[in-house]
Amino acid sequence: MSLPIDAAAALDAFQAVGxxxxxxxxxxxxxxxxxxxxxxxxxxxxxVQGCESLVWLVGRLQGGHWQFAASSEARMIRGLVALLLARVNGLSAAQLQAVDLPGWFDQLGLSRQLSPSRSNGLNAVLQRMRELSRTHN
Structure with missing residues (x-):
C-alpha cells in the first residue's frame, strides 16, 4: 500500500536523521x-480512553476518505499523534483497518523509544479511529 503524502514526507524526514x-x-x-x-x-x-495523557480525537468522512484531527497536552504524545495522523489521514475505512502501527513507528526509527504506555496509548488512538470509521460507513 502506498503511503499518504504526509506519511511519505515524515518517513523521508525521519530516515534522514541519525x-x-x-x-x-x-x-x-x-x-x-x-x-x-x-x-x-x-x-x-x-x-480517547486508554491513554495516560489526555488525547482528544475527532474524525470526519469526506468522499470516502477519513480526515482526523487530534490534540494532546503532552508534547511527546502530540508529536507521535501527528505522525499517526500523517499515516492515516486520507485513507478509506478498509485501509484504516489495515494500518500496521508498530510497523509504521519502526519505519520511522521510533519504535525502540516508545514506552509500553505510549504504545498502548497510540494503539488506543488508532482503535478509536477504527471505531469511528466502522460507525460511519
Whole structure:
C-alpha cells in the first residue's frame, strides 16, 4: 500500500536523521504542526480512553476518505499523534483497518523509544479511529 503524502514526507524526514536527539527534535516539530482543536471539540465524548495523557480525537468522512484531527497536552504524545495522523489521514475505512502501527513507528526509527504506555496509548488512538470509521460507513 502506498503511503499518504504526509506519511511519505515524515518517513523521508525521519530516515534522514541519525541520532535519537535529532529524531526527538523532529518529533516535537511534528507535534507543533498539529492544528489546534477548538475548545468545543475537547469534550469527554472525543477523549480517547486508554491513554495516560489526555488525547482528544475527532474524525470526519469526506468522499470516502477519513480526515482526523487530534490534540494532546503532552508534547511527546502530540508529536507521535501527528505522525499517526500523517499515516492515516486520507485513507478509506478498509485501509484504516489495515494500518500496521508498530510497523509504521519502526519505519520511522521510533519504535525502540516508545514506552509500553505510549504504545498502548497510540494503539488506543488508532482503535478509536477504527471505531469511528466502522460507525460511519
Amino acid at each position: 541520532s535519537w536527539e535529532q529524531r526527538a527534535r523532529l518529533l516535537m516539530q511534528w507535534g507543533e504542526r498539529l492544528p489546534v482543536l477548538a475548545e468545543d471539540q475537547k469534550i469527554d465524548a472525543n477523549l
